[in-house]
Amino acid sequence: MYELTILNHEGEQITTTLYLFLNNGESIQLKDFRPFRIADVEEKDIDYIQIKAFALGFWRHAQDAPPNGATIRLQRIEQTGPIGWWHRAHGITSSDINRGQNIKIGVIDLCLEIDESLQHINNLGQIDPQGKLKEMNIAEHPHGRYCCSLLANKHTEDGGFEGISPGSEVFFIGAMDETDMSRLNPLQVATAVLKLSRDYQCDIINISAGDIDKQPQFLLSVILQARKAGTVIVVAGGNDSKKLNYPAAFSEVVTAVALGKKGACPPSSPGYEHECSKQAVEIEDSYYYWPNNDFGENVDYIAAGAGIIDTLDQTPNVDIYGTSYASPMLCGILASKLSKNSTYLSCARDISRVTLALDELKSTSIPLELGDDMQFSIPVL
Amino acid sequence: MVIQQMQTERRQLMTYVIAPAYGVASIDNLRDELSSFNGVKVIAGNESVGYQVSATDKVLEKIKNTFDGKVTIDEFQLMKPL
Numbered sequence: 208m209y210e211l212t213i214l215n216h217e218g219e220q221i222t223t224t225l226y227l228f229l230n231n232g233e234s235i236q237l238k239d240f241r242p243f244r245i246a247d248v249e250e251k252d253i254d255y256i257q258i259k260a261f262a263l264g265f266w267r268h269a270q271d272a273p274p275n276g277a278t279i280r281l282q283r284i285e286q287t288g289p290i291g292w293w294h295r296a297h298g299i300t301s302s303d304i305n306r307g308q309n310i311k312i313g314v315i316d317l318c319l320e321i322d323e324s325l326q327h328i329n330n331l332g333q334i335d336p337q338g339k340l341k342e343m344n345i346a347e348h349p350h351g352r353y354c355c356s357l358l359a360n361k362h363t364e365d366g367g368f369e370g371i372s373p374g375s376e377v378f379f380i381g382a383m384d385e386t387d388m389s390r391l392n393p394l395q396v397a398t399a400v401l402k403l404s405r406d407y408q409c410d411i412i413n414i415s416a417g418d419i420d421k422q423p424q425f426l427l428s429v430i431l432q433a434r435k436a437g438t439v440i441v442v443a444g445g446n447d448s449k450k451l452n453y454p455a456a457f458s459e460v461v462t463a464v465a466l467g468k469k470g471a472c473p474p475s476s477p478g479y480e481h482e483c484s485k486q487a488v489e490i491e492d493s494y495y496y497w498p499n500n501d502f503g504e505n506v507d508y509i510a511a512g513a514g515i516i517d518t519l520d521q522t523p524n525v526d527i528y529g530t531s532y533a534s535p536m537l538c539g540i541l542a543s544k545l546s547k548n549s550t551y552l553s554c555a556r557d558i559s560r561v562t563l564a565l566d567e568l569k570s571t572s573i574p575l576e577l578g579d580d581m582q583f584s585i586p587v588l
Numbered sequence: 589m590v591i592q593q594m595q596t597e598r599r600q601l602m603t604y605v606i607a608p609a610y611g612v613a614s615i616d617n618l619r620d621e622l623s624s625f626n627g628v629k630v631i632a633g634n635e636s637v638g639y640q641v642s643a644t645d646k647v648l649e650k651i652k653n654t655f656d657g658k659v660t661i662d663e664f665q666l667m668k669p670l
Contacts, residue, residue, distance in 0.1 A: 317669055336632030336640070350669045390666035394605060397637040416667040424660035425607035425638045432610075443670040531670040 209250055209275050212242040213258060216283040221262050223281075228255040250275040257477065263522045269477040282473050284516055284523040286366020292468040293357075293511030294371065296494060297540050298587040304361050307372025307542035309552055312358065313403030313412040313438075314535070315396055316351030317388070318344050318381040322520055324362040328355050331407075333381040338398040343381050346388045353517050353527055354415050355379060358535040360518050367518030371539025374546065378407050391416045397429040400440070404433035408556060410545065410564070413538045414460075415443040415531035419453040430459050437556035439564050441538045443530035445501030448486070456505050461565070463533040465497035465512025466490065466585065476526060478514035488577050490585070500530060502580040508572065509583050510536040540586045541568050603631065603664040606651065607638025612658050625651060640664050 215221045220241045227235040227245070229252050237243060239261075253272035258279065259265075265281040273279065289302045299306070319330055332340045359370040359377045380403060382395035396414065403409040412433065419426075430440050444455045444464040455462045467487070472478025481487060486498035490509070497513040500506075512533030517524040544567050545551045551567065554560045572584035606622060608615050615621070619639055623630050627647045633639030638660075643651070648661060 336634075338634035338636060348669070384666055387666055390668060392632075393665065393667050394633050394637055394640055396667060398634060401636055416669050418668040418670065419665045421663050421665065423605070423662045423665070424609075425605050425662055428607060428610040428660065429637055446670050529670055534670075 209245045209248045209253065210242055211273065212278040213260075214278060214280045215260070215262065215265065216280065218280070221260055221281070223261060224259045226257040227253055228257075230254045259525060263519060263524050266473055266476045266526050268475050269480060270475065282475060284526070286523055288367045288518065288523065289363040289369035291368045291516060292471050293515050293536060294369070296466060296468065296511045297371070297536070297585075299371070302369055303374075304369065305374040307539060307546050308374030309546045310372070310375045310411065310542040311407065311409045312372070312375045312377050312538055312542055313399075313407060313409035314351070314354055314358065314377060314379045315382050315391070315399045315403070315412065315414050316354055316379070316416065317348050317383045317391060318346055319351040319355060319379045320345055320349065322352070324360050324367070324518060324521055325352065325355055327361060328359060329376065329378045331378055331380050333383065334395045334399050334402070336385070336392065336394060340380070344383050344388070346383065348389065350415070350531065351379065351381065354413065354531065354535045356517055356519070357515060357532055358413070358539050362521045363518065365522040367521045367523055368516055371536055372542040372546075375539070375542045378403055378409060393419065393423060393426060397426055400429045400433050404436045404438040409438055410560075411439045411441060411538045411541055413441050413535050414454065415534045417442060417452060417454050418445050422453055422456075426454055427457055427459065430454065430457060434459060434561050435558055437558070437560035439541065439561050441534050441541070443534040444506055446499045446529050447501060448499055449501055451501045451503035451505055455501065456503060458505055461507050461537065462505050463508050463510050463512070463530060463537040464500035464502075464506050464583070465528070465530050465533040466509045467495045467497050467513035468511070469493055469495055472514040472526065476514070477528060478526060481513055481528070488581070490575060490577070496577060496581065497528070504580065504582075506581075506583045508537050509533070509575065509585050510540065512536060537586060540588060543588055544568065544571065603640060603642050604648065605633070605638050605640055605662045605664050607660050609658055609660050615655070615658060622651070
């Protein structure tokens with residue numbers, strides 16, 4: 208028997224999800240227990256725990272095995288929006304809900320739960336394997352909502368954080384696989400890329416997914432077709448400290464990995480552990496290279512992605528980590544740059560539009576050389 | 589012997605994406621053409637991006653030869669949210 212009590216900042220018991228990582232390599236996810244009493248697990252079996260509160264506004268808590276009977280107090284996220292460290296890291300210092308206007312961004316992810324803050328997102332629905340759009344499958348997976356919120360959240364009344372380009376017009380398509388709802392179906396992703404590029408004339412498409420180890424030529428084909436129609440494809444690098452997989456490894460996409468900010472995450476959070484890692488190379492005094500980033504010569508940019516705060520219902524929600532969030536961040540910065548570029552806005556929808564966009568991004572980014580496999584730039588507005 | 593051969597073939601049955609190669613405008617009735625190969629099952633897909641099929645290596649080789657560079661053949665792998 209192993210028991211843990213989880214309290215909020217006011218000392219009240221709260222509902223949480225507990226992830227237990229055991230010494231034998233297995234992991235257990237438990238929801239809703241107050242307190243957690245796990246009959247068939249002993250203290251000696253536990254390697255590591257991570258806790259996420261269901262209530263809005265608490266940092267995730269990460270800890271090596273706490274003793275049986277321990278009480279853990281979760282730390283409240285400060286309501287310091289609308290501008291966070293991730294805005295400032297890229298040169299954004301003040302609120303502007305029109306930032307990124309005139310630019311259309313497509314987002315392809317698992318699914319999208321729309322809350323009030325994201326009512327302005329054009330939710331086109333779920334694409335089926337035959338290529339038809341249908342009503343969204345809603346699963347308990349907030350990944351797509353996190354990406355859209357970071358990109359385009361407009362509502363920050365309760366100290367929540369503004370999107371990086373809230374003025375952009377965002378179109379969302381879900382590409383959740385019908386049999387494995389935790390994964391995206393690559394054929395549905397490919398179909399969504401063509402739809403967003405051709406039918407909705409998106410300037411930028413974000414794909415915060417991948418990790419395919421064998422080069423998918425059919426996906427490269429649609430990426431090339433989208434580029435030909437004037438669309439820049441931005442993808443997440445991957446989170447396993449290994450060589451890039453696809454589509455991130457294609458030179459025809461723009462690949463983003465994650466940046467963290469020193470001191471942004473409290474010592475009890477997973478972000479603090481990342482910051483203290485030997486692989487967390489310091490960048491520009493205040494930032495660090497997120498140690499879980501995949502690497503390789505096709506990494507183009509590093510953008511804020513580790514220790515970002517998601518906003519839900521206008522309130523800071525939870526800390527999130529991953530190249531998945533660096534990718535929409537980069538899309539937003541690019542959109543913000545392009546939105547005031549009259550040459551770009553009047554450019555034909557062909558490959559020259561992509562070249563112009565990428566030149567603009569490159570010309571105002573700071574190149575970093577952190578090692579052989581770590582040559583990329585940090586974009587600034 | 590026949591049963592053993594069937595079991596071996598079943599083990600080698602894998603899922604692939606067969607798609608028009610980049611620059612090839614479209615292939616008329618690709619779905620029907622793929623379905624006409626003995627041992628190929630079209631699972632999903634569409635004309636624009638290609639089809640997910642299950643097939644043995646042996647049949648795949650035949651498909652490759654028949655379409656002679658007009659299609660690409662990739663192993664089907666799901667994508668992970670990152």
